[in-house]
Amino acid sequence: MNQTADILDLAEQAIQKNIDAVLATVVRTEGSAYRQSGAMMLICADGRSVGMISGGCLEPHIIKRAFWLTRHGASVQIYQTGDDIGYLNNGDPNSTVVEEGTAVKDKDMSEEDLLEGELNFGLGCNGRVHVLFERLASAMPLLDLIRQVRNTEQPVTIATLVRSDGPKIKETEMQVGTRIYLNQYLKTGSLADVYLNRNMAGDSNSFIDDMFLNAIKKLSKYKFHEKNTEYIELMDDLELQATGDRQPEAEWLFQRICPQNRLLICGAGNDVIPLVTMAKLQDWHVTVIDSRPQYATRLRFSQADSVLCLALDDTETLLKLSAGAAVAVMSHSLAQDRARLAVLLEHSARYRYLGQLGPRYRTERLIKEISQTSANPHILADGIRKLHYPIGYKLGGDGPEALALSIIAQMSAVIHGHKSKTLLSNSQYNLDASEQTGFNNYKNDYAHD
Numbered sequence: 001m002n003q004t005a006d007i008l009d010l011a012e013q014a015i016q017k018n019i020d021a022v023l024a025t026v027v028r029t030e031g032s033a034y035r036q037s038g039a040m041m042l043i044c045a046d047g048r049s050v051g052m053i054s055g056g057c058l059e060p061h062i063i064k065r066a067f068w069l070t071r072h073g074a075s076v077q078i079y080q081t082g083d084d085i086g087y088l089n090n091g092d093p094n095s096t097v098v099e100e101g102t103a104v105k106d107k108d109m110s111e112e113d114l115l116e117g118e119l120n121f122g123l124g125c126n127g128r129v130h131v132l133f134e135r136l137a138s139a140m141p142l143l144d145l146i147r148q149v150r151n152t153e154q155p156v157t158i159a160t161l162v163r164s165d166g167p168k169i170k171e172t173e174m175q176v177g178t179r180i181y182l183n184q185y186l187k188t189g190s191l192a193d194v195y196l197n198r199n200m201a202g203d204s205n206s207f208i209d210d211m212f213l214n215a216i217k218k219l220s221k222y223k224f225h226e227k228n229t230e231y232i233e234l235m236d237d238l239e240l241q242a243t244g245d246r247q248p249e250a251e252w253l254f255q256r257i258c259p260q261n262r263l264l265i266c267g268a269g270n271d272v273i274p275l276v277t278m279a280k281l282q283d284w285h286v287t288v289i290d291s292r293p294q295y296a297t298r299l300r301f302s303q304a305d306s307v308l309c310l311a312l313d314d315t316e317t318l319l320k321l322s323a324g325a326a327v328a329v330m331s332h333s334l335a336q337d338r339a340r341l342a343v344l345l346e347h348s349a350r351y352r353y354l355g356q357l358g359p360r361y362r363t364e365r366l367i368k369e370i371s372q373t374s375a376n377p378h379i380l381a382d383g384i385r386k387l388h389y390p391i392g393y394k395l396g397g398d399g400p401e402a403l404a405l406s407i408i409a410q411m412s413a414v415i416h417g418h419k420s421k422t423l424l425s426n427s428q429y430n431l432d433a434s435e436q437t438g439f440n441n442y443k444n445d446y447a448h449d
Contacts, residue, residue, distance in 0.1 A: 004146060004283055006050040007042045011143050014136060020045040022066035023139035026053050027076065027162045027253045028130035035129075038255055042136075043067075053131060054079075066133060074134040074177030076162055080127070132162065132253075134177045142179060146257055150285075153259040153324075157182045163251040182254075260285040261415060264321050266340045267331030267357075268295035268307070271400035275328065276304050278408045287321055291336055312339040319343065322351045326411040328391060330357035334366070342370045345383030353414045354383070355391030355407065363389040388414070 007023075014021045026039040034055035041051035041059065043066045052059065058079055069075050142158075149156055161178040261284045265272050268290035279286045280303045289310040290296035296309040310317055312335070322344060329340050337356065344354055345367075356363045367384055374380045392406030393413075 003051045004040070004150075007040055008143055008147055008150075010042050010044065010048060010050050011136060011140065014042075014044050015140070020067070021136040022070050023134055023136060023143070024051075024053055024062055024066060025132045025134075025160075026129060027132045027160065028251075029127065030129075031127035033127040033129050037253060054129065058129065058131075062131070069133045070135050073175060074132060074138060076176055077131050077133065079129045079131065130162070132160070132177060138177060145181075149257050149259055155256055155258045157254065157256050160253045160255070161250065162253050262325035263287070263411070264289070264325045264327045264351075266290075266327065266329045267333075267336065268292070268297075268300065269330065269332050271403055272330065273301065274401045275404040275407055276301055278404050280304075282408070282412070287325075289318075289321065290331060312336065315343050319347055319350060322347070325351050326353035326355075326415060327351050328355050328357070328407060328411075330391070332357075338366050338369060341366055341387075342374070345370065345387065346374070346376055346379050348379075348383035348386045353388070353411050354386060355388040355410065357391050357403075358389070360390060363387075 011021065011023075013019075021042055021044045024041045024043065026033075026035055026037050029036055035053050039051070039053050041049065041053045041062065043049045043063050045067065049059075049063055053062070069077060145156060145158070159180045159182060161176055164176065261282070263279045263284050263286045265275060265286070265288045268288050272288060276286050276288065286304045287306040287308065288296065288301050288304045289308045291310060291312050293309045296307050298304075298307050301307045308317075308321075318340065327344060329337050329344070331337055331340070337358075341356065344351065348354070356366070367387075371377065371380060388410060391410070392403060393410045395402065395406045395409065397405070
């Protein structure tokens, strides 16, 4: 979730200063949408706001109406961005907003609100965005949970009630926005381990029925896609068999809240500075290490989460920092790069990405030297196959900013399981004559040491 850090910071400020706020969360999208499920925006009563739930088309409207929409509690609104439709329910021109899945026209709405409710978001995107609005007081447990995940680096799974039309759910008096913490159940499979988030009171198991339990069982075997969210409609199978009605009893958003992507940069040269900046724009956790104390300073890398002067023989710390991270080796020092690569290549299962800066022949020289002293040639070979060199995609451009962009682009693609044959670095495919010319230019540009 991008801009998460800004949302957490503003929420903490609002709580400390007793300023009311509304959290808007995308819970479902249909068709074309700029942001996907899980995207958040925080609107404060003092006029400040952070985050985005669209490309900018919905934000002004949402900022204006967020507090009105939550005057009676959490609600879900549906916004459409077709050529000739506003945010209507099943095309009903008389409906204005959609709360908990049902079109309503509130008697307290002013004429201005009614006119605005019929406003056409005619942007040509032909998408539909479902947004959950809730006051900060009820949203804080979620934000606290996100903060906890960022601190502990332990993911959690939660379910959020988006709509409740079925009698089974209504009997429990659960409200839209109710969240259930599912980690223990997914680990143990025990119903007793399913409990409500701490913003809810009452018996945590009183509402669990077979329909919801079956959905949890499916999720226990489900591998979340890269957005870490799954929208699920739950239906009563017996009623469905009897009536053929496919209207869901309830709608839930299941989310896998994951730690930040982590980036370890081995080297503290000037070209690392824009790489740190671009990684922080993606809300990554960034650590910079170098064995030279005059390079590895907080003053030089104020945006990094951690800056360490790490000795070349400190293998234990290097392995700890690289666990689950994307790693860029770019110290412009043969001695440093050789020492770091020698360790990392033999532990390729620990990190998510490893890239080496410099021309191909330089990296191959390092690999040859490391291979001559390695006691584990087979393990080393696995690491070499996963090594990206020269690091980054061939995007063109010049200078450290262009290099940083190419590195972040490749890291992001690898982390999310995407590859493009037209953009892969020279280590990934054989070069034809024209490509060899471009590679030679790249080699000349980045032939350090």
